[in-house]
């Protein structure tokens with residue numbers, strides 16, 4: 137039986153929801169907060185019209201004041217390079233916009249992916265779903281019920297991936313209801329939650345969410361999305377420790393991004409910091425070639441050089457696998473590092 141304290145839930149739910157609602161959406165306000173001059177970006181800030189800017193204040197607070205090159209700022213600030221139209225970059229780099237059942241992408245034989253919520257608390261400029269038509273994939277009560285029915289009756293599925301947008305945009309009471317209904321799917325072994333929300337709003341890891349994970353009948357795997365060690369503040373570390381103590385497996389998948397983490401020392405520092413807070417580096421993704429993000433691309437050759445240095449620097453368990461998503465493939469495609 138999943139229990140919760142309604143008063144504390146509402147209070148903490150309200151706190152993180154308030155933080156979502158109060159995120160920076162105007163680049164000039166974010167730059168003013170950081171003591172930076174918007175004039176230096178010219179018309180580049182208009183790239184917010186291509187993909188809205190959204191930056192929670194807790195994430196902005198981790199950025200260095202007065203530093204236009206801050207690696208967190210560069211991930212979220214609209215800039216002129218997004219207007220570059222480069223061959224090979226398109227609006228659906230992973231071929232996922234053409235699915236039959238709204239909400240439920242039944243991707244692999246034993247794994248199903250439920251897009252629980254469209255939208256995120258932060259809009260990462262390199263996001264492979266920056267053009268995704270969430271409005272055509274809205275998941276309402278009827279779609280959730282259909283997805284649960286599907287999951288309950290397909291005994292081939294042993295793992296459910298909750299994705300989005302960001303699935304933790306769902307309130308704790310909604311997640312509790314979802315988990316309660318999924319208890320009928322006896323064949324499920326794992327529920328994997330892909331999220332960046334706790335990274336940008338650590339308060340999202342509420343006591344009620346921790347309790348929900350602890351009481352779930354399946355293993356819960358939380359796959360975080362962290363690209364730079366500066367994203368891990370002490371509060372996030374403390375909340376992750378509570379999740380680990382509740383039996384949640386914590387993994388990280390980052391994206392290799394030009395100008396942000398494209399060097400072995402930066403990635404080594406990320407791996408070390410992840411391990412300090414109980415998270416294992418799992419995947420490092422090559423950029424999905426989404427239109428508007430070509431300036432973040434690191435070539436495969438450069439990526440191989442970085443990975444070779446990382447392997448020399450770190451114990452194996454702290455080296456993430458370098459992969460890329462290939463549309464139509466059942467799993468991530470490892471990139472051959474040519475290490476001989």
Ligand code: SF4
Pocket residue numbers: 255256257258259260262263264265300301302331332333361
């Ligand atoms: S959190 Fe993930 S899905 Fe959301 S905008 Fe960032 S990269 Fe995209």
